[in-house]
Amino acid sequence: MVCGGFACSKNALCALNVVYMLVGLLLIGVAAWGKGLGLVSSIHIIGGVIAVGVFLLLIAVAGLVGAVNHHQVLLFFYMIILGLVFIFQFGISCSCLAINRSKQTDVINTSWWVMSNTTRHELERSFDCCGLFNLTSQPQQDNSSCNAICKSRSSPCQMCGEKFLQHSDEALKTLGGVGLFFSLTEILGVWLAMRFRNQKDPRANPSAFL
Numbered sequence: 001m002v003c004g005g006f007a008c009s010k011n012a013l014c015a016l017n018v019v020y021m022l023v024g025l026l027l028i029g030v031a032a033w034g035k036g037l038g039l040v041s042s043i044h045i046i047g048g049v050i051a052v053g054v055f056l057l058l059i060a061v062a063g064l065v066g067a068v069n070h071h072q073v074l075l076f077f078y079m080i081i082l083g084l085v086f087i088f089q090f091g092i093s094c095s096c097l098a099i100n101r102s103k104q105t106d107v108i109n110t111s112w113w114v115m116s117n118t119t120r121h122e123l124e125r126s127f128d129c130c131g132l133f134n135l136t137s138q139p140q141q142d143n144s145s146c147n148a149i150c151k152s153r154s155s156p157c158q159m160c161g162e163k164f165l166q167h168s169d170e171a172l173k174t175l176g177g178v179g180l181f182f183s184l185t186e187i188l189g190v191w192l193a194m195r196f197r198n199q200k201d202p203r204a205n206p207s208a209f210l
Contacts, residue, residue, distance in 0.1 A: 005199075013067040017189075020056055021061065021064070024053045024055075059078065063193065075196065086183050092179060096172045097177075097180075104169065124147070128148050131157075
């Protein structure tokens, strides 16, 4: 049977959803591993990563069951949900690639003062820095309570904002690129599900309408 037929569309859709399931399980496993080793202590970050993994896992299971059983309803909702995820992820990915250094500074500055003192101190220890930017008088207050390793050295500590900016540009480009790649696989999944949903199973009753 040529590729593009019923069996080929079914196998391609199943393979795509198996990949989604593996990615979902990987996200859940990495979040649990990071929490277990104490690499990430924020329950909000852990919960967010696990929620994304569970959501992706549920979509993949629905798509896989729909593909194996040629289930019209499951395939329909799979197409709708995956299409909405594609729109959302594509927009976020483009935003990550388009954000400039000035916007990154604004986002970092706003996020820093929303964080709790515990989270800020953990970041200071992780990045070995103190304070954020020399924009206000608040960095002096941060420096007084900072317990980073650099405080024990004779040289002054580097500002955390400078270190954040060094990594944020590369991180945003990576996230944007990965997000665009997965958004393309999602639109491929929508197309495969739509195509497969409108095909007849050659093993089924020829008089039955699928």
